[in-house]
Amino acid sequence: MRILLVEDNADLADAIVRRMRRSGHAVDWQADGTRAAGVLRYASYDLVVLDIGLPGQDGMRVLSGLRGRGDDTPVLMLTARDGIEDRVAALDVGADDYLAKPFDFREFEARCRVLLRRSRGQASAALQIGTLTFDSAAHRVTLDGQALELPNREFRLLEILLGKLGQVVSKEEIGNGLYGFDDTSGPNAIELYVGRLRKRLGERPLRIVTVRGAGYRAEAAADGAADA
Structure with a gap:
């Protein structure tokens, strides 16, 4: 599957990219919200992994623009903020799931699989x-x-x-x-x-x-x- 990762922490992004590519996924990485928003206007993905705190546009604005165009690509939000207000705000804007940092990569991969299955209408793996x-x-x-x-x-x-x-x-x-x-x-x-x-x-x-x-x-x- 093709995944867009939008994350400004280079070390975390590198770890995610390497792990997902080892599993056979095609992964593109953007560290800037404004650039990611531009990419999403012309490229299609099976899943977007989107950090909230980004340079340029923050993740909420990127997601709002995506949903505003009627794009229903599954989005997994990542953030160091773990307050309930941020979780609710992300889900209200249109996120499909939410994962607070730091996280276990096994849980990250499992959540990605669930969102990819859901987008294809599959109930199980x-x-x-x-x-x-x-x-x-x-x-x-x-x-x-x-x-x-x-x-x-x-x-x-x-x-x-x-x-x-x-x-x-x-x-x-x-x-x-x-x-x-x-x-x-x-x-x-x-x-x-x-x-x-x-x-x-x-x-x-x-x-x-x-x-x-x-x-x-x-x-x-x-x-x-x-x-x-």
Whole structure:
């Protein structure tokens, strides 16, 4: 998934970026609220992690502008302030969740997973399609009861496709989910990842169909059913 981190503490930002990228997420970082607000006007993200105390615009103003444009991207607010007034204010402005510093990274990752699932309409971290089980929390995929070892980018590609099961996902949308601003990518790389994932999955219980000129669609085989 593609995440925008807006945090002016360089050490904390570096730790978050490295941790999330190790999990296969594409992460862009901005340390200034005004610059982050500009980025959010032209780039789309699956999740925004937003500090309240920022140079330029503070996090509340950035969030207010985002919601004012009708953008419902999930937002996790971070702040050193732990007063109830700040929590209520952040939620009232439109934050989806709130985490006070200092925090345990395990809790941070869990809250991010919940918001990403919620945005895709998933009730739980595990999705089952026939004999295929995808568990985002455990970062595990099993097929026919056997663990399926997927490199991070293939794991995230599968997550993107399963998040829109039965719908066409464009190469641009896939690229946005797999790569940040600093990554070099192209259609050929995406085709390569799709080809590798197809070989690992086979034809059942999930197929990845190429929709010429539009992108790719993951669909359950005729004898498979999806359960959230």
